[in-house]
Amino acid sequence: MKPKWSVALGVATSAVLWAGASYASTGVQMVRAEFDNIGIQLNGRPVTVTAQPMIYNYNVYVPISTVAHALGAHVAWVNSPAAVMVTAPPSAQPLRVFYNGTALPGGVTNGTSYADVPATTAAYMQATGLKTTVDTAGNVNFAPAAGSSLPAGATALTALTPSTLLGDFANTTLYPGGRLTNQWPATVIGQLYPGSSTVEWGIMPGQTSKIPGLDYNLGGRYRTLTGLFAVDDLSKNYNGTVRLVFLGDGVTLAQTPWMQGGSAPAAVSVDVSGVQNLQIQYQVKDAQGTVYATGQSYVAPPQNPDGSKTDPIVFTDFIDPALTP
Amino acid sequence: MKKWKRTLSGYVTGLGIGALCFGGLTYANTGMMTIAAHYANIKLLTNGTTINTAAQPFIFNHNVYVPVSTVAHGLGASVAWNNAKRQVELTANPPATIRRGNMDYAGLPVYNGTQTAYYRGYPYVSAFALATALNEPYYVNYAQRVAYIGRGPSTGMPIQAFYDVRDYGAYAMLHPQLAGPTYGWADGAPRIDGVPYPNANSLVWSSSTKGGSQVPGVEYNLQGHYSQLTGNFGLDDASDGKEQVQLTVSGNGKQLYQSPWMGLHQPAAPVSVDVSGVRLLTIGFSVKIGAKVYAMGQSMPAGYAVNIDFANVNVH
The missing domain is CATH 2.60.120.1060 (NPCBM/NEW2 domain)
Known part of the structure; x- marks a missing residue:
């Protein structure tokens, strides 16, 4: 059995290691890398790889197209200066929500342009008194749960x-x-x-x-x-x-x-x-x-x-x- | 520079014959190998932001290789190494699908363009739209990923979270788009006697040296739900110093507070x-030139550069 390399995945760790490493920033460098049938999983499911991941200098290197596509991102290559542009819709992150100081079930945000809450749920209706409905086109209707505000018999x-x-x-x-x-x-x-x-x-x-x-x-x-x-x-x-x-x-x-x-x-x-x-x-x-x-x-x-x-x-x-x- | 492109031959060379996907298939070569890595100072950008990676991307066999941690972090995914299974395990939230629609109240349109997020099979409604329907102030801190409807965090609700029910003087005039109060300077933060204040929750105003500016004021709906208004008031250091300014705060039409007359390079009044x-809170400014006072809503003469800061205004 060949020795297994340990792998550092943190960016900061890589930086520390890199500080001591030296390799060419341009041109061809012969490097020793480990190929070991390294798999990639996303949310528990295997990702189909088209070129082998490898371990080099304590980092797992992957073909960027494989990982970016798996994460729903678009990859473009720019020639001068050499750059890989990865564009992805920002992923949804959990949003904490407080209504007059009381925590309500959390929502989602992309951290920049939207902060949305599960207003159609019973918890929100109970807290807000609004009956909220949404259609598939993104239209929202808020209706006061109390209904008619006319006096009785009027x-x-x-x-x-x-x-x-x-x-x-x-x-x-x-x-x-x-x-x-x-x-x-x-x-x-x-x-x-x-x-x-x-x-x-x-x-x-x-x-x-x-x-x-x-x-x-x-x-x-x-x-x-x-x-x-x-x-x-x-x-x-x-x-x-x-x-x-x-x-x-x-x-x-x-x-x-x-x-x-x-x-x-x-x-x-x-x-x-x-x-x-x-x-x-x-x-x-x-x-x-x-x-x-x-x-x-x-x-x-x-x-x-x-x-x-x-x-x-x-x-x-x-x-x-x-x-x- | 040559444009690198993945080619079918590249795959075949890289994978060995017949191994087109990973998943139990054995690569032609495993173990330590010496490979020719092409370095070209390759930059990695995600969504326009350069990811500073210490471990440089390189090209091998017509593929751009990057450290998985770098690209995963850049795309908001978390990444772990499973040493036993020799595999990289990524965890990522899928993006939400956003659709822009109408906001209706009891079946009638209020405004259009509200953003509904469809995520993991559930609809999420704009927290701002919900706050509007509830007639409550709304504040989101994107960095901390927390939204407040109604009462704010312990630091108070920033003043701009509150709906202005009426505007006075210059605040009632159309800015580029809408009438309403001005929060923060376009060219920097408020500065009173050398002390800088946060731009975002500061109510500011600048007169026109050409004259005709109306001294502004604004009325907010607090609905009787709040206990304290805090901030720092003064004449911004960018003023010409030929005038003094005063802040008047009224509640339900009754005066609650009046600041001293503030001059240039005078420390902000807490x-x-x-x-x-x-229920209705009015924040009004006055400007004094010589002995003449220009109150909220009145026009100022030409030749004066007065910059008012009511900085770091929070409602508790």
């Missing part, structure tokens, strides 16, 4: 047909088929709200808007109108304010505060007992203090307060308006 | 503010 305002659509709401280009909702989830100071019953209205730069309003025949069937009203984060830096005014049979019942961006939504709770005809009117107060009411035209400046020509001047969310009998 | 119960 009817979403958007489920009723308005008797009159006013201003922009009557513009079928902006609101095809009179559909007032279901475009976007509202976002207010970072908080997302499901958009399925949120009434959305905004002013785009350079457009002429007609301040909108909604009339409903309630026929005295409801007692309370509830919801939240806010300036959406799309226009968080808007310098003006907006509000809603509620009228029952021509009499002002309530109005929200003048709302500005970067503030929590105002809670709406309006007593509509006995009201036959409910009017919901929008009002905009621009940065100069001029008020524009339902039906009036507002000629928007060419850019929003941030300087953007594509983001809205102001965008409002009437979140989950609902009528309770 | 800031530690109790933010218990604060």
